[in-house]
Amino acid sequence: MAIKKIGSQTIKLFNPPSIISTSTIVGPKEGDGPLSKYFDTILQDDLYGEDSWEKAESKFIEEAVKSALSKVRLNLSDMDYLIGGDLLNQLMSTSFAARSLQIPFFGIYGACSNSTEAMSLAAMLIDGGYADKIATTASSHFSSAERQYRFPLESGNQRPLTSQWTVTGAGTTILSSNGEGPYITHVTTGKVVDFGIKDAANMGAAMAPSAVDTIKTHLNDTGFKPEDYDIIITGDLGILGHEIAMEMLEKEGYNMSNVFKDCGIEIFDNERQDTHCGGSGCASSAVVFSGYLYEQLKAKKINKILLVATGALLSPTSSLQGESIPSIAHAVTIESKLRN
Amino acid sequence: MSKNQANRNKSYEKYVNSKVPKPNILKNCLWAFFVGGIICTIGQVVHNLIESIYKYTHLDTSNITTLVMIFLGAFLTGIGVYDIIGKKAGAGSLIPITGFANSIVAPAMEFKREGYVMGVAAKMFSLAGPVLVYGISTSVIIGILYYIF
């Protein structure tokens, strides 16, 4: 019997796992943004000494996991599982990182929702008693994503105004069955939602309904109100998607105005850095959480957040075949201290 | 898809379209006009220079001009300038033959790491190939029609 399940899609963890360490690594553009002081490593060379963007992204993951472990004096061999994903075909960068990390590995694909998908699964594995320590990762790289999904870098085209800038970086969290928090207390797993948007350059609008669906379900399942949270933050809806999601939620009677934010908006200074609609990519939610939000939770400046990473489950093939963009959002509640 | 869903999607699309930021078409067109105009003027300068120095026919001179413009487009792409021009100029740098050269060099460079055969050479025509296919096919159809009538 699913004794830990509440409502239709949410799990309340009996023994909430603790996020004992995080680490982030970002590219130069992200390092130039407003959150720069919260990142562990800011690269000046986004090839990271490698000879391809994909291998650079792979090294991001490897180094981020190692650095998160070294902060709490743990070894790779202390990890029971590695759970992570990226945006590339066949999870190239995560698989290659897992090859050298040698931790039992679950590769996942939820597009940009990878970060919370990994944290959800890790939290459940630990709470279920299947593991003590798990590392989760999520990564993306502007240049590896552009060549797979869009145009070659030197192509002289104009980016549409609704497009978002793929965040270069990787964020990792180390979850443990014991620790002093912050804790993952609830997990709401999203359903795939598709409102028929076909424009691959407007992923914010495609993903907004999935974020709304998951947030609504989470609030219904748990009985929480938006004001119970210090921040409800989506992964990479961007400026347009955020505005749409906000309006949709308010139309449903949720007062989000004070708590609703988006990692893709926070990570760049949109005016100065000319991203059009903000950041996107797996790394958007991963580095904003593992860098900025984790530190705020640790310092108890904020006590309870809902992290809702959003993923657009399109592929270059589905776009060419004229299909609409299915989207998903996974939510995790993270609290700085346990209430009961 | 149920009718309800289709209706929901339709009204969502309408709603999204009302929110999408609109490009400043006037500004974009001015940029396209000036950059496109300047590239063509450079073409004319090259054309006149060749004509004044060498004794080629008018048609050959046009051909040489095209060669020079393609070289310029390819070179500016190589040194990483053409994408910066293109960001501002849009169609102004896409439509001239230099933009055609850009569409060849950009994917060819990008896929160098996949090798010189299946990377550079195969990807080279990912954008420009369709232009050749449609241009040549149209000219063949027109040629056949011209022969018949």
Next chain:
Amino acid sequence: MEYVNAFLVGGSICVIGQIIINKTKLTPANVLVLFVTLGAVLTAIGIYEPLVEFGGAGATVPIPGFGYSLVKGTFKAVKSDGILGAFTGGLTATAGGVTAAVFFGYLMAILFNPKTKP
């Protein structure tokens, strides 16, 4: 005067392209294909030739000029070689451009590497 005409004609063709890009969902590849086909058709029905006479490089440098060269070459070859000309004329007239695109494209791709956008 020649330069002014080239500037005006070339600039105007690009403006048409810009309006199409901004007003429709066509990708740059679609626009290039559309323009080369348009150039070929307009040449066939006799509209592009006067534009070339007036605008010079302003009409031959933009991509419809490639369609123009293809069709002009085809007409010439059909006149001298008959139906075979429909298959040989276009590429014969544009051989220089196509070869240059292949060769310079390959050369530049070998010499340079792509850079991340700032």
